[in-house]
Amino acid sequence: MNDGTTSDRKRDTSGPAARGDRMDGVTRAFVAHRNLLFTVAYEMLGSAADAEDVLQETWLRWAGVDLATVRNQRAYLVRITTRQALSHLRTLGRRRESYVGPWLPEPLLTAPDVAEDVELADSVSMAMLLVLETLAPTERAVFVLREVFGLGYDEIAGAVDRSPAAVRQIAHRARAHVAARRPRGVTSAAETRRTVEAFRHAVETGDLQRLLDILAPDVVLLTDGGGVVRAAPAPVVGAGQVARVLGGIAAAMSLHPTRVNGDPALIVRLGGAIDTVMAIRVDDGLVAGLYAVRNPEKLSRLERETPLRR
16 A cells, blocks of 8 residues: 555656755765866966856856766866866967966965975966966876876876877876976975065065075066056066066055965055065075066955865
8 A cells, every 4th residue: 555655656866856966966076176176277277267267167067967977076077177278278378479568377365285285386386387388288288187186197088188198198298398497496495484584574675785685696577467557568587687676666565475376475565455466486595586466357366365276
């Protein structure tokens, strides 16, 4: 006799409740991996705004997936994200060809745990993201997925639509390309802190000699104004030239130490508003690279930390 209880009825696996359970599972999986997916997209694009667009597109595709057919949710989501990021990257390449002045990645305010993960901090640093800009789109995707996130060649092959053998060759070529261009200087965390503090004090006081002492002879200052605000139209190279540019900053501005993209940085405020964020690269105890972002469109994420994950 059927008394109408659930145990005696055939369970409806296609009704609203079942669909709701499925969407709950889809949502939980996406939320669990969201910070990872954002980091993948950001490392491929150098733009938080574009990375967020990629995540929206990833979600739309993921929402239609049958979870029963997915063996590894992390790998599947990374594959969708990579494909969307590759599509964006090819469009961005054409856009950046017409960018006014030096282009720098969109800076992210990062938590201390990013700096503690040395490999992650290195991979999202301004210096490394600029090196990644010199790779072809597929090379960049393969390098990021292999060297930063540790995906296997088979997984990467599915993300970039190449064979595992081809991915191995691309990875080898990309590693050699990056190794030839990445900064080589090594400085301890304690020495970096001392150097950055000395640099900040020299800028704040306008002490030209102190600046010259703390800047590497071949230091490079890149300033990104995006054609919106005033910025140097080309890289400023050499301690003397960079010191002269920085010498006049302190008069009307306040400097606040922080961490951007895992590196030490200074937020420069004018009248209380963020005017510039300057990431600092220290090699062998000297300031070797300065990455000053002034483009207002790139300064929106500096009031809150952005979680990055591997």
